[in-house]
Amino acid sequence: MTPLLEVEDLHVRFPLTEGTIEAVRGISFTLGRERLGIVGESGSGKSQTGRAILGLTARPGEVTAKRLAFDGIDLMAAPERLRRSLRGSRMTMVMQDPRYSLNPVMTVGQQIIESYRAHKRVSGRDARRAALAMLDEVRITAPDRVMALYPHELSGGMGQRVMIAMMLITGPELLIADEPTSALDVTVRGEVLRILDQLVAERGMGLILISHDLEMVASFCDRVLVMYAGKIVEELASGALDQARHPYTRGLIGCLPKLAGDSHPLPVLTRDPAWAR
Amino acid sequence: MAAGPSPLTAWLTTAEPQSRTQARVGHAYQSFRRLARNPTAMAGLVIVGLLVFVAAFAPLLATHSPIASGDLRTERLLPPGPVFWLGTDDQARDIYSRLLYGSRLTLAVVILVSIIATPIGLAIGTVSGYFGGWLDRVLMRITDIFLAFPRLVLALAFVAALGPGIENAIIAIAITAWPPYARLARAETLTIRNSDFIHAVRLQGGSSLRILLKHIVPLCLSSVTVRVTLDMAGIILTAAGLGFLGLGAQPPTPEWGTMIAQGRRFLMDQWWVAAVPGIAIFVVSLGFNLLGDGLRDALDPKASR
Amino acid sequence: MATPLIEARNLSVRFGVGRLTVAALDDVSFTLAPGESLGLVGESGSGKSTVLRALTGLAPLSGGSLKLGGVAVPTPRRMNFFTAVQMVFQDPYASLHPRHTVDQILAEPLAIHRIPHAETRIVAALREVGLGPSYRFRYPHQLSGGQRQRIAIARALILRPKVVLLDEPTSALDASVQAEILNLLEDLRRAFGLAYILVSHDLAVVAHLCERLIVLRQGRMIEETTAGALRDGSVKTDYTRAMLAASGGFTRVGPTAPPTAPLRNT
Secondary structure, eight states, X not given: OOOSEEEEEEEEXXXXXXXXXXXXXXXXXXXXXXXXXXXXXXXXXXXXXXXHHXXXXXXXXXXXXXXXXXXXXXXXXXXXXXXXXXXXXXXXXXXXXXXXXXXXXXXXXXXXXXXXHTTSOOOHHHHHHHHHHHHHHTTOSSHHHHHTOOGGGSOHHHHHHHHHHHHHTTXXXXXXXXXXXXXXXXXXXXXXXXXXXXXXXXXXXEEEEEESOHHHHHHHOSEEEEEETTEEEEEEETTOGGGOOSHHHHHHHHTSOOSSSOOSSOXXXXXXXXXXX | OOSSOOHHHHHHHOSSOSSHHHHHHHHHHHHHHHHHTOHHHHHHHHHHHHHHHXXXXXXXXXXXXXXXXXXXXXXXXXXXXXXXXXXXXXXXXXXXXXXXXXXHHHHHHHHHHHHHHHHHXXXXXXXXXXXXXXXXXXXXXXXXXXHHSOHHHHHHHHHHHHOSSHHHHHHHHHHHHHHHHHHHHHHHHHHHTTSHHXXXXXXXXXXXXXXXXXXXXXXXXXXXXXXXXXXXXXXHHHHHHHXXXXXXXXXXXXXXXXXXXXXXXXXXXXXXXXXXXXXXXXXXXXXXXXXXXXXXXHTOGGGOO | OOOOSEEEEEEEEEESSGGGOEEEEEEEEEEEOTTOEEEEEOOTTXXXXXXXXXXXXXXXXXXXEEEETTEEOOSSOOHHHHXXXXXXXXXXXXXXXXXXXXXXHHHHHHHHTTOSOHHHHHHHHHHHTTOOGGGTTOOGGGSOHHHHHHHHHHHHHTTOOSEEEEESTTTTSOHHHHHHHHXXXXXXXXXXXXXXXXXXXXXXXXXXXXXXXXXEETTEEEEEEEHHHHHHTOOSSHHHHHHHHHTTOOOOOOSSOOOSSOOOOO
């Protein structure tokens, strides 16, 4: 059985006037119908990895890979038209702040219906029914009331649930969530993650969760990739943070203040240039 | 400085300046380097530099008097040739020499208008945006009244009230030029007045005047400067328009707009009389335009690296 | 007990007029002793940042009283208030003037308060926050997030305040940089006998830096507790307990089990 996503030797480069910046430097992994976490600090290339898979790398970025395949389809060779139709229907993305990813002058309902009808030939009434059902699935009470709201009338948690509904209504097989909860309050964060978790499990989707929050990702995902300077430095199994071997991962865990057993001063991460090699 | 970095270049480009003076000179040098890397901006700078040069040395470069007429029987409306490089006009005056002297007026108009209009626009815009409330409403309504009139019509009204002449034309143009700068400065001020770095100055005890002058105006200045240089073309054309209508510089003063007005009658047969000053206006306007565009990038320290 | 450095009684802040009035802060009282460190914890909309804005005068008080060193604080604030109370903002990308060099940024408070020997003070201030004099003539965009936050801290400390208000000082930073900044804040506090008021949504950060903390929700104080109580879980209200539980990472209830807590829609 072909894996949902195969990535082999993926590079993302940005040629600038002063030389090329290599954001992602040859990473490889495969994804089945599972929850994969990608963790790293800013500049580690984690977000660029997600964008490259979807074909959303900003210009003038260049993506190269020995193999980048979604469900057996070679994405590197696929024409732009095919990638666009894949994006949104079979693979999709949820971003950090719903306030910036939703259109401010369209109601929530219009946006969900539009994204549904862009990929499915259905009547307006059927699309509306599907949108209501989807909002119900992300546990929005009174979905018909929420459908008429504009994005600025939503709270952060509700906005992110609407965003998830909009992205999942077409029934994609792969969801890439880039820091989906980092703009949310901790108590709301749990709800959103639970909804995401349940939908992924029910639909048998593949999920890539990109975040800087190592603890959250490790407690949520089946597998965690730790990225540093554009490379994967370590792969961890779920909940196995204490078995991390790479000094970067260990440093990252160590430098967080902890409620239980805090240390003063906090251990500081000393970066070894050899890690980036 | 072709053979490797000289001590001077090293002093200018060091990442660790030893004194404030060195840092300031270094940053100015970096800005200039950014400007120099931009070919269109350099073209603009060359044109503007040429204008300044010509205006400064007009008496040396001119071949004839710009005002005194030549022989009206044989030297009227001559095409460009070896004696009169750009031809002569209907008063048998050398167009080349008039053009050189005219650059002085053009430059004066541009400089005076910008040093009068820019501070007015900046002051009204930043005060309006920073304080808000009724002050903002009053100032912006005044600005809107000025903006509602076509520029030339308003300038015409002012000149008509003040009396014709180049000085009054300059004042009239300056009075009509500031409203867009005020609008621009206000819009910029609105976006920065609630930013944390302004809050930080307020928490240090900085007065409103200090915040405006040291923190808000410098941020608005670069976009207003760019806007002013982009408007130079319009200013020159307004001055020319006033001259054309007989309300600006008075004959026989060699002003480009007036020159076009006089050449208009011979446009069909002696095209160069109007075309030469027209081309001059076009080139100078373009020069300011290109320079303004380049300045926008050069003035932003974020563009470095 | 000696006079508290800051004494806030029944602070309330309202935004809007008439029926649209929103109470951003409702009846909040606390004291801060010299050298003490107090945490304000809450989620978005809890009013934790409004407390700092009310202290500094950026948000006008609609009720309550505020004393600094036993003396009532007037509105608008006087110059001596600003030498005693300084603030570090959340986003180091927004709190430094983009067109000013580090030197200009640090010179500004000294110029406002007419403090002599600015150049030596600036170099000393940079050294205090662990940056060398080589950073003096750089622009903010040439610095990393952590370095910028160090500059913001240096700017706050250059007037030698007694209280520093910290508004989520590390939430825009990477975890490894956060550790460095937290260590720096602890060192500086020890070195200068500073008192901190730290606003954060991160309980672990607050417990790390503060001895005492106040939990806010929708503008009201709902619990006053200690870092120790937070560590051993002996908090009094359900809300604090829920926050404590949520900050421990994601807990899977069961493969298909519905969430236990009722979901809020607002």
